[in-house]
Amino acid sequence: MSRENEDSLTSRTIKMMAAISVLALTSVLGWTVWTLPPFSDRMQRLVASNMAISGVENPVTAVLLNFRGYDTLLEIGVLLLAALGVFSAVPSPVILSKSTPSPILNLLLRLLLPFIILIGGYILWIGKYAPGGAFQAGAILAAGGILLSTAAVPFNRFALKTMPFAMGIGLVTFIVVALATMMVRGNFLQYPVAQAGTLILVIEAAATISISIILTILFIGGNPDASITAKDENSKASIIDKGNTTK
Amino acid sequence: MDEFPNLADMAFDGILALAVLVLAWKLLRSPNLFKAVVLFISFGLMMSLAWVRLKAVDIALAEAAIGAGLTGALFLTALGKLQRGAQHNQENNGTHQQSQEGRPNMASGSSD
Numbered sequence: 001m002s003r004e005n006e007d008s009l010t011s012r013t014i015k016m017m018a019a020i021s022v023l024a025l026t027s028v029l030g031w032t033v034w035t036l037p038p039f040s041d042r043m044q045r046l047v048a049s050n051m052a053i054s055g056v057e058n059p060v061t062a063v064l065l066n067f068r069g070y071d072t073l074l075e076i077g078v079l080l081l082a083a084l085g086v087f088s089a090v091p092s093p094v095i096l097s098k099s100t101p102s103p104i105l106n107l108l109l110r111l112l113l114p115f116i117i118l119i120g121g122y123i124l125w126i127g128k129y130a131p132g133g134a135f136q137a138g139a140i141l142a143a144g145g146i147l148l149s150t151a152a153v154p155f156n157r158f159a160l161k162t163m164p165f166a167m168g169i170g171l172v173t174f175i176v177v178a179l180a181t182m183m184v185r186g187n188f189l190q191y192p193v194a195q196a197g198t199l200i201l202v203i204e205a206a207a208t209i210s211i212s213i214i215l216t217i218l219f220i221g222g223n224p225d226a227s228i229t230a231k232d233e234n235s236k237a238s239i240i241d242k243g244n245t246t247k
Numbered sequence: 248m249d250e251f252p253n254l255a256d257m258a259f260d261g262i263l264a265l266a267v268l269v270l271a272w273k274l275l276r277s278p279n280l281f282k283a284v285v286l287f288i289s290f291g292l293m294m295s296l297a298w299v300r301l302k303a304v305d306i307a308l309a310e311a312a313i314g315a316g317l318t319g320a321l322f323l324t325a326l327g328k329l330q331r332g333a334q335h336n337q338e339n340n341g342t343h344q345q346s347q348e349g350r351p352n353m354a355s356g357s358s359d
Binding site for chain 2: 132
């Protein structure tokens with residue numbers, strides 16, 4: 001009984017602390033929004049006047065990969081770090097479900113996967129002219145990867161071997177391009193105007209591959225290991241549980 | 248059209264804004280975690296519609312693909328793993344009082 005009281009007391013304290021911190025955050029955010037300068041299109045005009053040298057026609061892509069390219073570079077780095085964290089945790093079964101997947105899922109996968117790849121490539125390509133780009137394309141391809149792993153399609157040896165390289169290729173390409181442009185034009189990520197479009201497409205293509213693999217790894221939740229199955233993982237968990245209870 | 252928003256647009260935006268808020272409230276209040284995840288996915292889709300209405304199509308694409316789709320899938324697998332873990336604990340420890348209403352223990356944490 002006393003323990004229950006204690007529990008409710010601690011949970012009440014936690015709730016109070018959460019309420020206070022949320023309130024503080026809300027007021028800080030509200031104050032920030034309130035004191036923002038009135039809407040100005042200064043940045044918009046700045047972007048619009050520099051579109052000609054950006055190498056692309058979509059202002060969002062121009063900002064993300066040209067004018068503020070280092071932001072995107074760091075974002076891809078953060079994603080890679082997160083995936084490496086997951087990757088270095090416990091090895092995870094490639095085949096997630098214990099039972100065999102339903103034939104409906106298999107048929108759906110056969111129908112959907114070509115379109116997923118096509119749309120992923122299209123979204124990557126269209127990013128130059130209209131909304132789209134590496135992150136969206138990578139996420140769509142990752143949806144294909146997730147469907148593959150829910151349908152218990154095992155990765156083959158080649159895929160498992162190349163996966164770590166594919167995870168890093170986006171960041172490596174980005175850094176290589178950044179350093180190369182630094183040698184040519186003197187500034188980090190300052191593209192030569194004539195080649196800007198091509199360089200952006202190269203970076204985005206590599207980033208798309210990395211993002212799709214990284215997001216799939218996050219879903220699988222570990223270093224995919226073909227030699228263990230979901231059943232093994234469960235028995236491993238039960239062995240750990242038994243070890244804990246006998247202690 | 249930008250300067251004189253017509254009634255249909257305003258009604259649509261109003262319903263959309265209301266739906267986003269109601270879904271957010273419902274998913275935070277839901278004691279059933281599976282239901283909360285489903286509500287979260289619908290919230291993400293409504294949010295991506297809102298981004299389209301705000302003429303931020305890039306963000307709408309990212310929200311639909313990453314916010315609703317991938318995060319939803321991640322939540323669902325995490326939930327599945329948690330429930331499997333909870334079942335194992337019950338089987339091994341024999342603490343059956345943990346599961347009330349046929350639901351694993353972890354689901355009740357957010358209900359009180």
